[in-house]
Amino acid sequence: MCVRGLEDAQEACLATQTPDVIVQFQSQTHAYRCVLLHQSGAFFPEGCGVEAEEVGPRTDHAGPCLVLLKGVTLPRADFEAWLRDSVMEWAVMRVYWIKQRCADRQDALPLDWVLQPAAFTHVLDVVETAAGVAYSMSPCPRLFRTTAWTRPRLEGPLCKATSKLAEALAWVKHAPRGGVAIDLGASPGGWSTLLASSMHHVISIDPADMAPEALALPNLTHIKSRVETALPQIEAALAAAGAGGGADLLVSDMNKHPSAMIGMVEPLLAYLKPGGHLLLTLKFFSRSRDKAWDPTNCPQLAGFRGVQVVWLLANTAHERTCVAIKC
Numbered sequence: 001m002c003v004r005g006l007e008d009a010q011e012a013c014l015a016t017q018t019p020d021v022i023v024q025f026q027s028q029t030h031a032y033r034c035v036l037l038h039q040s041g042a043f044f045p046e047g048c049g050v051e052a053e054e055v056g057p058r059t060d061h062a063g064p065c066l067v068l069l070k071g072v073t074l075p076r077a078d079f080e081a082w083l084r085d086s087v088m089e090w091a092v093m094r095v096y097w098i099k100q101r102c103a104d105r106q107d108a109l110p111l112d113w114v115l116q117p118a119a120f121t122h123v124l125d126v127v128e129t130a131a132g133v134a135y136s137m138s139p140c141p142r143l144f145r146t147t148a149w150t151r152p153r154l155e156g157p158l159c160k161a162t163s164k165l166a167e168a169l170a171w172v173k174h175a176p177r178g179g180v181a182i183d184l185g186a187s188p189g190g191w192s193t194l195l196a197s198s199m200h201h202v203i204s205i206d207p208a209d210m211a212p213e214a215l216a217l218p219n220l221t222h223i224k225s226r227v228e229t230a231l232p233q234i235e236a237a238l239a240a241a242g243a244g245g246g247a248d249l250l251v252s253d254m255n256k257h258p259s260a261m262i263g264m265v266e267p268l269l270a271y272l273k274p275g276g277h278l279l280l281t282l283k284f285f286s287r288s289r290d291k292a293w294d295p296t297n298c299p300q301l302a303g304f305r306g307v308q309v310v311w312l313l314a315n316t317a318h319e320r321t322c323v324a325i326k327c
Contacts, residue, residue, distance in 0.1 A: 021049065021069040021079070022096040022136075028054075028063040030091045033311045035067060037088075040310070042171055045082055047074030061317070065093070087167040091313045096125060096136040161253055161281075162194045163314040168251075168279045168321050171310060179248030180241050182234070182268060184227060189214025191253055196220050199249070201241035205230050227264055234271060246273030253281040258322075266300045272326045278304060280322040281315070295322060303327050 025031045031054050037043040038052035049069030056064035072079065076097060083089055126135045178200045183192045186204035188211040196202045196217045204210060204222045215222060221240075223233045238247065250272045252265055261280055272278060278301075295307045304324035312321050 018071045018073060019076075020098045020134075021072045022055070022098055023067045023069065023092055024094040024096070025065045025067065025091050026093055027091075028058055028061055028065050029317055030313055031058075031063070031065045031067045032060075033313050033315075034088070036311055037171075037313070038067075038069070040171075040308075042173070043088075045074065048072060048079065048082075087163065087170050088313050090163070097138065098127075098134045098136050161314075162190045164253065164281060164312060164319075164321065165191050165194055165251060165279065167312045167314045168323060171312065171321075172277055172279070172306075172323050172325075180238065180243040181249035181251065182247045182271065184250070184252040184265060184268060185254030185256075186210065186222070189220075191251055192220055193217065195249070195251070201237075201243070203234060203237045203241075203247070205234070227267055231267060234268070238271060243273075246271050246276060248273065248276050249279070250276065251279045255283055257284070258282040262298055262300050269300065269303070269326075274326050276326045278322070278324040278326065282309065282320045282322055284318050284320070295324070 023031075023034065025034060035052045035054055038049070050071040052067055052069050054063070055066045055068045058064065074082070080095070083092060083095070120140065122137060122139055124135060124137050126133060177198055180201045180203065181192075181195045181199045182203045182205065183195065184205050186192045187206040187208035189204065192202045192204040192210070193214050196214075196219050200219065202217075202220045204214070204220060205225070205227055206222070207224055207226050209224075210222045214220060221237045223230045223237065225233065238244070250265070250268055252261065254261060254264065256264065261282060265278075265280065269278075295301055295309055301307050301324055303326060305327050307322070307324040309320045309322050311319075315321060
């Protein structure tokens with residue numbers, strides 16, 4: 001059977017069956033987090049499978065880094081377009097579209113086929129399972145996705161951790177356009193710079209220096225002080241920005257344990273207006289997937305709804321992100 005024939009057969013399967021998709025990530029923890037994101041229902045668009053599961057032998061931190069999306073109904077072109085523009089794009093290495101064969105048959109390979117070519121245009125993957133034989137036939141540019149082919153994760157010295165903020169905003173479906181954000185522990189200014197690109201004004205709080213390019217932004221105010229002594233300046237900055245009703249967004253990526261983080265953020269919760277989002281990076285000190293911090297037992301968050309602790313793809317193995325909406 002020629003390459004074109006294999007492609008035609010696969011397209012025929014695509015037209016008659018609901019495909020499964022296998023996504024390969026850069027690490028096993030990314031695969032695990034992808035499953036959590038899928039289960040949440042807050043991240044993947046409709047049609048990206050009815051279930052997601054890690055596949056292959058694995059431990060918490062090692063394995064084939066594969067996630068099976070079962071029953072994907074989103075058209076292939078739409079799925080790939082979503083993935084290309086999503087915040088998880090940088091973590092994906094390969095995508096396999098898996099189909100059951102239409103009928104039992106055996107084809108002899110042509111004698112002139114080169115089985116170990118130095119250059120090739122397509123990749124055929126075949127797996128025999130208890131349910132039958134599944135295969136995926138993909139052009140090389142579509143299949144092989146390495147870090148050299150995807151957008152750089154880091155675009156500058158200030159952007160080292162902005163992927164966490166971008167993913168958290170996508171998680172809560174918050175597209176900031178105007179409004180005011182407060183960034184606690186803002187130095188050197190990566191998160192503040194990202195927020196300033198779409199918010200009306202950003203109030204950055206940190207006793208340390210901010211990067212010159214962040215300070216040069218016309219809609220950024222740096223309060224060079226600890227939070228406990230910065231409250232009068234914060235109130236003045238909110239008033240100057242026309243945010244008498246409070247800030248729309250309160251974020252922090254400080255290197256603090258959750259218990260310490262909540263204590264430092266607590267004085268600022270009063271400045272977040274109803275409906276405003278709280279996004280906090282939580283730093284832990286073990287490699288376990290399970291992190292012992294329960295936001296439901298946190299009295300400071302009693303006035304918030306939709307409180308969740310999520311493991312974003314952009315979080316490290318020691319981090320989680322807390323998202324909440326003020327009542």
